[in-house]
Amino acid sequence: MGETTRAQGAVPPRGGAAEAAGRALAGAAPDGGAAVRPGTPADAVGGVRPAYVAAPADPAAAAAVLAVAAEHALTVVPRGNGTKIDWGGPPRDCDLVLETTSLTGIEHAVGDLVVRAGAGVPVADLQAALGSAGQRLAVDTVVPGSTVGGMVATGLSGPRRILHGPVRDLVIGMTVLRADGVAARSGGAVVKNVAGYDLGKLHTGAYGTLGVIVSVTFRLHPVPPALRLLRAAAPGPEALREWAAAVLHSPTAPSAVELDWPPEGDPELAVLLEGAAAGLDARGAAVAAVLPEPPHHADALPPGWGELPGAPGDTLLRVVAPPPEAVRAAAVLRDAGRARGILAAVRGSLGTGVLHAAVPADAPPEAVAAVVAAARAALAGAPGGAVTVPHAAPPVRAAGLDLWGEVPGAALMRAIKDRFDPGHRLSPGRLMEGI
């Protein structure tokens, strides 16, 4: 045990060294296993343009590319379809973008309700393949176009997480390439398994700072026979909070209890029920019974269900708080925005207390900082409460907004980063100070 990383203490390439690194990358995988080209402005990660983009054809080629990157002390940012590539902090440096889109392949063990998928598989393709067998990965589409690797690396989960847990609860195994290119697997292909550390948990939501995800094994669920969506507009946040609490307290076993609060107007509660068609009337009635007026209902999900609020490019705030506090924090956040001429849309899970707020991309950075500060202050005493900024519009980023706030356990996280990536070459700076 105890391999060391070759990159430790090495100097990043400049001038002739950069060319040598480029040549070495091109020859990293035999038989053109990894196409390498110079980076273009369109490849920029959070405004940082990479020197090279490599698209390895398979995991072995990806490992070879990473090994060469380690030898030449290149900083590396993995990229799937790039839908969230400008999320997180801008990398301190980015020599190489490693594109995972060729790491495809879906192995569906239907009878075991398990699937293994390559990091580059589009989540929509995976869902389509599973759906044909009456199964699904119980994660909603939060950002359309995501790959499996991108979804897991950003740890994005949607409304159904109150029943099935966030995406990390569905990951049962993972293969990751370390900073030195060595492949390491944790977990396995069976749902129940406690052998060894569950390192997949660390990589989920790590923004590629600890390794490059190559493939992920998920547990699956049967697609329920029917669904019903109930929606009701609340006169204000306090009423909405009470309604949500009452629904969650009812034995109706909702798959989702969501808040949808457009930039202007009243907040709306949405309750998703899934299961036997014969049971939906009774369950729907039980939900309606705790609401002052009969809700609207539909037997299909509207377009855009579960997606983030706002428009692409907006600054995105993530509010994580004990469910009762989450709505209050959202209200504080909106009020703080309105006082500064910013109208924020809020959406998210009331059952778990994870909400996203979208602030228009052109909002003045000082005003955005004030809104974030107000929301953080509102959650000061709430156990586990946190406000982060998964995506900052370029001016906000440039103004140096603290995207993460105070993160409990940060010292342990830095210690883990130092062991896994001693040269700090993997997505440096994308996740928190010093990581």
Place this chain on the structure above:
Amino acid sequence: MPVPVGPEALVPRLRAICGDAGVLTDPAQRRTYESDGLTYHAELPGVVVLPTSTAQVAAVVRLCAEEGVPFVPRGAGTGLSAGALPRSDGVLVVTSRMRRILEVDVEARCAVVQPGVANLDVTRAAAPHGYYYAPDPSSQQVCSVGGNIAENSGGAHCLKYGFTVNHVLGLEIVTPAGDVVRLGGKVAEAPGYDLIGAFIGSEGTLGIATEITVRLLRAPERVRTLLAAFPTMDAGGRAVSAVIAAGVLPAAIEMMDALAIEAAEAAVACHYPKGAGAVLIVELDGPAADVDAQFAAVTALCREAGATELRTATDAAERARIWKGRKSAFAAVGRISPSYIVQDGVVPRTALPEVLRRIADLSAESGIRVANVFHAGDGNLHPLVLFDDAEPGAAERAAEVSGAILDLCVEHGGSITGEHGVGVDKACHMPDMFSPADLATMDLFRRAIDPAGIANPEKLLPTPRLCGEPPGVRTDVHPLVASGEAELF
């Protein structure tokens, strides 16, 4: 690096931290703690401490860190992989005096507890509000929530509801350096790396959990339990596959074979159908209409698979009668065999029939009886390997059969442990399942949190002292080939 001292040198300072009553040095008292539920691993702990607060735990661990003395956390000592096996050169930190339920927060649907609280007591505290704590290991009357965290324990109902890791929102831990760190809270998905997720299942090797916030679930509207008897294990297995294929996700599907039924009958007179080759317990829960629809489907599928008798429970008393045989099964085999080994392995559900046949073959070839009681829904086998200590060589043959069963699990793409953990017992089996690179990477994580290697050393990962040097250290093989990932797809 401090020069390690013996744990006895720490006693005065440990007394200053935990008080006289909180430090046990008397050999007879220490003897009580020499093993956990896996009694064939035993060692007298150097010193035993019984802290009552996070501050005391932190001070004890800080002292251990300063002096380079190893420590071993212990909850109720029901573990089945010798994870809480003490060290003669170390301090055993027992959480049994940290047993307070600090809060039940109904609106946030969570409870905050100290690590020594018994698993079942969480549900007892939540029940008056209509809630419960889902992970339900069979040892739940005794085992501690801290131990559950360390082992990522499951229970009969984890098929639908998942394991401990799916039900923890917040943790306060004392790190191996003696620092108190609070992670998460009354909400999951804290920013940064998922340290809670990685800590759960770490078997006391990353520090000690001193406060735990668990998620509570609303009690289901309806619960229905079915007992189905089958002439053979194959027929029972077919029913399990048919239920899953029909898109039904029961809360639990448990299976017992003829020998396990015989043992349960002898012990608790559970009156399962006579002469059955297998019984299946299927429990469905959720909204009433869903449970009723699924119940009809499951009943029909069991009949189609050849069930000879079906019994259903609708109230709690009937349900308890059905579960009685299953829950007593481990202890019950004592009635039919002087000694036994409880194995814990996992296979993909679809491999169950094949693996059960191979286990029967192993049993026939070796003359060692194997009783099967298991979580059929998720392929988690608990073969009970029966033997007579008095018979020369029997224990060795039983251990061989038990080991061969683990090999079968790995061969079929499963796991060497589904819920009991690795501990000391299976550390040397880890290389059967993981490559040297996989294990080295796990060790990177361990050393990040415990650079001095004092937190429950020599558990979970194989060491040369426990397992011998690995044969032939890899030199120049391509890393992907070495770890088996070259054939990824």
